[in-house]
Amino acid sequence: MAAIISQSSTAACTHCGKDIPTSNIDLHYVHCFRNLEKCSVCGEMVPKKHASEHYGNNHAPIDCIHCGEAVERKSLALHRGERCPQRIIACEYCEFPLPAVDLYKHQDMCGNRTEFCDACGQYVRLCQRAEHELRSHNHSNSASGSPRVDGSPGREGGDANGRRPASTSPGRMMLTIAVTGAAFLLVSVFLQRRIDG
Ligand SMILES: [Zn+2]
Ligand SMILES: [Zn+2]
Ligand SMILES: [Zn+2]
Ligand SMILES: [Zn+2]
Ligand SMILES: [Zn+2]
Structure with a gap:
């Protein structure tokens, strides 16, 4: 018919x-x-x-030049911008550019490095730096606040990964270990990528 x-x-x-x-x-x-x-x-x-x-x-899929995944033409921009595991993102702590797939591991380690806080003389982990500034050095509460010891167990909510509370006296040793660890991670990532590529 x-x-x-x-x-x-x-x-x-x-x-x-x-x-x-x-x-x-x-x-x-x-x-x-x-x-x-x-x-x-x-x-x-x-x-x-x-x-x-x-x-x-x-409609033919295109291979992403970064990760090799076949992506439909119309979603290629989205893939490159938000989904590609090989897209380059800067570490929020050291601003080193890394593929997204390696970023979380790196930031986890990088954010655990401690940095000397000039204002209070403590070593503060980078991932807690903003919180530390806010809690210890917001100058609005002047009279009552006794200088708090960082890493008190009462800390809640701020740390998405539920890490251990910061140790009270990290010292030089911890800093050295953390920096060495981060450097080692970077090197191993690059070696790995060179072998893969
Ligand atoms: Zn017809
Ligand atoms: Zn069609
Ligand atoms: Zn890709
Ligand atoms: Zn970093
Ligand atoms: Zn401080």
Whole structure:
């Protein structure tokens, strides 16, 4: 059956769905059925001989040049901006640019480095630096506050990863260990990538 006849002088082609004058419908249907096919991705009617071209231009996945994953053309920008595991992001503590896939491990370690706080003379972990500034050095509460010891167990909520409370006297030793650890991680990441590549 080539057509669904309506009371008007046109009918819908059952192959492409277009309204065709009833006088032409049989001819159209033969031609339409032989030459056109519906794109399974976007639903557009495409000439059969150009179907693969249509698919290639519109729907064929592209290999991401960074991670090699096949990504549909229209979501490539999103992939590169937000999803690609090899997209480069700067560490929020040291601003060293790293592939996203390595960033979390690095930041975990990098944020655990301690830094000497000039204002109070304590060593403060980088990941707690902002919180420390806020708690210990917001100058609004002047009179009552006795100088608090960092790393009291009452600390809550601030640390998303639920790490151990900071030790009270990290000292030079801890700093050295943390810095060495971070450097070692960086080196091993680069060596790994060189081997992989
Ligand atoms: Zn048709
Ligand atoms: Zn299509
Ligand atoms: Zn990618
Ligand atoms: Zn870092
Ligand atoms: Zn301080």
